[in-house]
Amino acid sequence: MAFQSPMPSRDFLMDIFRRVDKDRSGYISADELQQALSNGTWNPFNPETVRLMIGMFDKQSRGVISFEDFGALWKYVSEWQNCFRSFDRDNSGNIDRQELKNALTAFGYRLSDEVVGIMVQKFDRFGRGTILFDDFIQCCVTLYTLTSAFRQYDTDQDGVITIHYEQFLKMVFGLKCWP
């Protein structure tokens, strides 16, 4: 992916970490992370996206981010910011249906307008037909999770799978992208 961010210095990261860790517990909680991130509006950052990110980077499964994990999280958010900005062609601060389709095509997907429309509908939390930065992350991560799950069953890689009922349920239920 062409949205690489160089890893900043330890001092730089520590400075940010300390500012985000408001209660000085030495760990960043979901609330603290939510408060530190912006989606470009005055609305709080999508709590589902926060939960997803904590889940991804919380190596100790404690539900909080330690300083050790923070660098990777910071890099991840920066890369998403670069990505989002590059697809928000009109610099509106949000991604519309066409911009989303462009982004997904760039990621290697070949999806119909119908499915892209469903995705906008599902991840557009404010009913404007566009998605904000936090929703964009949630959308892409969900898509990635679903694709990985599908791929595991698609052994001949023809884009079609045959599965039994309980396998199917486990597939759709077991995904970490759902609350």
Add this chain to the structure above:
Amino acid sequence: MGHGPYPNIPIGGGVSPQVQQWFRAVDKDQSGFITAAELKGALVNAQGQSFSDTACNLMIGMFDKDRTGTINVEEFDKLYTYVNQWLTVFKTYDVDQSGHIEEQELSKAMSQMGFRFTPEFINFLIKRSDPKDGRVSVDQFIVLCVQIQRFTEAFRVRDTQQNGTVTIAFEDFLNVALSCSI
């Protein structure tokens, strides 16, 4: 539809006075509409905890027919009935009245709702809902059952030979996963 404050005349559709009263109590900012946040304040499980955000969003999603993102009093009437039906079902299966449904109780519940699941799958469902204690509260139960119903229906429609197997292409899979999930 439904602009402004409440009319003083009895509202159409036969919404009972009790439900109207309950609606007013839940509609904290007296806007005439209930948001997910206001609903969260009103729905409580047996442990005295608010229904989860997921459960509240599910409720709003199901009953917000005019897609305003909020519930008016007529929509609330249906939601109220629906939640009470689920409460009754929950109480039926919470045999030991613990306020939670444990694995065995869930197994019975699913079976009596017409699902044939293996014990491994029931275990998976319980762990998915509550990895720590292995039991579900009423709001978790509702979310679980609704999703199972939705996914099962999507599966059934595609199981053309009715043999418990589907052949599904990637886009259709995405469609189902995104549409049926909460």
